[in-house]
Every structure is written in structure tokens, then in C-alpha cells.
Amino acid sequence: EVQLVESGGVVVQPGGSLRLSCAASGFTFDDYDMHWVRQAPGKALEWVSVISWDGDSTYYAESVKGRFTISRDNSKNSLYLQMNSLRGEDTALYYCAKDRNPIAATNYFDSWGQGTLVTVSS
């Protein structure tokens, strides 16, 4: 059974930094592209970032480009999101999500974690 477990969400002040983690199990982690998707309270889903299965390619939403960095450690079956220069509008539940297909990504998300809450507030 695929499991994705996010952690690291806390209350942080504007301008602060935070690192989220996602622990994966139940599938061959290093075969899949992985994404971060966020959801502000009561709002729609917003895609944040993706990293390719081998870690060679990364892409970001314009809203986080230059502030967030996605990375992975395939030896630890773990995905990360380093978040710097945090703003109030970054307050959200952050989900990690897995692409549906190995290697040749479909760009659809077939498994999701339960999310970790990041609150940016003074």
C-alpha cells in the first residue's frame, strides 16, 4: 500500500524559513516524479513544485519561484520542500503527491499524503 506522510509544518513568522518532509513507502520511490501541492484554508488546490524521479529536473509555480526548493533523497525514500522568505499567503496545508506512472510521468497525481499545515503569522 502506498503511503505518503508529510511532516514539518509549524507556525512561522513572515520572512522565516521551514523545511517540509514527505516519507514515502509502499512503492519504488526512485521511479516516480513527486510533487508538492498546497491548499489554503477554505481555498482550492494549488500546485507548488515537482521533481523528477532522478532529481535532475525541478519546476516551480511562479508564486514560489526563487523562494522554495524541492529536493529528494532516494536512498531515504524522502521528498523535501525548503521554504524561505515565507509570506502570509504561503499559509496552507501542504500535500506531497505521487505521479501516476513510473519514469514516463503522466502528470496526474494518484496518491496523496494527509498534508502538513504551515501557518505564516507574526
Added chain:
Amino acid sequence: DIQMTQSPSTLSAFVGDRVTISCRASQSISRSLAWYQQKPGKAPKLLIYKASNLESGVPSRFSGSGSGTEFTLTISSLQPDDFATYYCQQYNSYSWTFGQGTKVEIK
């Protein structure tokens, strides 16, 4: 970036009704579209991918159609478990976008 617009934002229906949700892309995305269901306090669940392909384990009352800029999610006979919020999602040129969601409520 491609914008995705869903309609309606909220839909009230009876159990047993046929329900249709629309999703419009701001430019053509061929068939690069998925539909997700999200219940309160839960993660989204993939229902349909590549516009019309039913994800494994999803009931056959769910179906998707469309291509280009116009897409539709249909629930043929609404069940109590289907009351939730539904999102469309597109992929194009290293950019992924969700619609704003359609909440399906009990009438």
C-alpha cells in the same frame, strides 16, 4: 499560465440525480486533464485522468469527456458518498493548474 474555470461553483442535487460539472481551459490542452474528488479534511482522490480514463477502483457512475478547452465530469446517478468538492487539473509545459472547485451538496 493556463487558467482553469469550473462551473458551477456549487451544485445542489438529490441522490439519484445525474450531475454534470464543467471545466474550461484558457487555451487548448488537448486531453491533458484529470478530475479529483475531495471530502472535508481528506486528501484529494484521483477519479479520471487523460480526460476520460477511469482510475482503478473508481465507480463506473463517474465519467469524463472533452478535449481542447471544454471538459465535463458526469456522475450518472448521485450517491450519498459522492457529496464532496470536485477539482479539474491540467498539465501543460511544466505547469500544473487546478480549477477553483465545484462543491456538490445535498438538496
